[in-house]
Amino acid sequence: MTDGERSTALVNVFVIDAPGDFEEVWVEILGVEVKTTGTRGQDNANPIFFENVQSNKQVNLSSLILDKQFLVGRGELLVGAITELTLKLGTDHYVVIDGARIPLVIENIENQNPSLTVNYPLDPGISYDIFIDFEVFRSITASPNPANGFVLKPKLRSFTRADTGEIAGSILPVKENAVVYAIQGKDTVSSTAIDLATGKFKLRGVLGTHTVSIIPFNTNYQSETIPNVNVEKREITQINAITLRLKP
Numbered sequence: 562m563t564d565g566e567r568s569t570a571l572v573n574v575f576v577i578d579a580p581g582d583f584e585e586v587w588v589e590i591l592g593v594e595v596k597t598t599g600t601r602g603q604d605n606a607n608p609i610f611f612e613n614v615q616s617n618k619q620v621n622l623s624s625l626i627l628d629k630q631f632l633v634g635r636g637e638l639l640v641g642a643i644t645e646l647t648l649k650l651g652t653d654h655y656v657v658i659d660g661a662r663i664p665l666v667i668e669n670i671e672n673q674n675p676s677l678t679v680n681y682p683l684d685p686g687i688s689y690d691i692f693i694d695f696e697v698f699r700s701i702t703a704s705p706n707p708a709n710g711f712v713l714k715p716k717l718r719s720f721t722r723a724d725t726g727e728i729a730g731s732i733l734p735v736k737e738n739a740v741v742y743a744i745q746g747k748d749t750v751s752s753t754a755i756d757l758a759t760g761k762f763k764l765r766g767v768l769g770t771h772t773v774s775i776i777p778f779n780t781n782y783q784s785e786t787i788p789n790v791n792v793e794k795r796e797i798t799q800i801n802a803i804t805l806r807l808k809p
Contacts, residue, residue, distance in 0.1 A: 589651030664710035720766030
């Protein structure tokens with residue numbers, strides 16, 4: 562059967578992480594529900610559930626930097642377009658701070674299944690990689706009741722590898738941690754943490770011209786800004802190594 566005769570496309574859905582001020586962030590992910598256009602392009606198709614087939618359904622979001630990613634689920638879909646992604650979460654979540662495990666609680670049932678409205682066309686015979694960026698920094702807050710630990714209210718964004726590019730770089734001195742942001746206009750499009758072993762970072766799912774902002778965790782260092790970083794589809798824009806400067 563030729564690609565033109567196929568009526569389905571293979572879809573892989575991955576989760577990656579945007580940084581938070583935690584050593585580890587463990588979230589239980591059961592799978593992802595994918596909604597597509599139905600007959601004649603109408604939004605009337607039944608959602609398809611892609612199960613997380615791992616025996617241990619917990620993932621440490623804090624480890625998903627650089628090119629690391631977690632496969633939530635995969636399957637074949639009829640051609641058309643994906644219109645909505647719904648992440649299905651379990652109930653066993655926690656963070657690690659200074660070696661201590663602290664509960665991470667979802668207080669609102671609506672946050673158990675966070676959704677994203679998208680528009681990803683599907684052509685026959687093609688494999689698509691779709692990414693859900695779990696923005697930890699914006700998703701976790703302290704509970705009003707200290708005994709409850711932290712509250713998880715997921716903030717997500719989605720992108721495809723085919724429609725976006727990446728910004729790659731590194732920070733010196735190595736092992737100095739920082740948060741790196743890709744900013745377009747007034748909007749933070751992507752953020753990531755540093756790989757402490759190498760000093761490298763990668764901002765994924767970006768397109769067009771951005772300002773790259775580096776905020777060191779060590780307050781003895783200044784913030785750094787690199788303007789006019791341009792990113793093309795399916796390309797990696799490599800920027801020069803950034804040496805953090807001590808404050809005067």
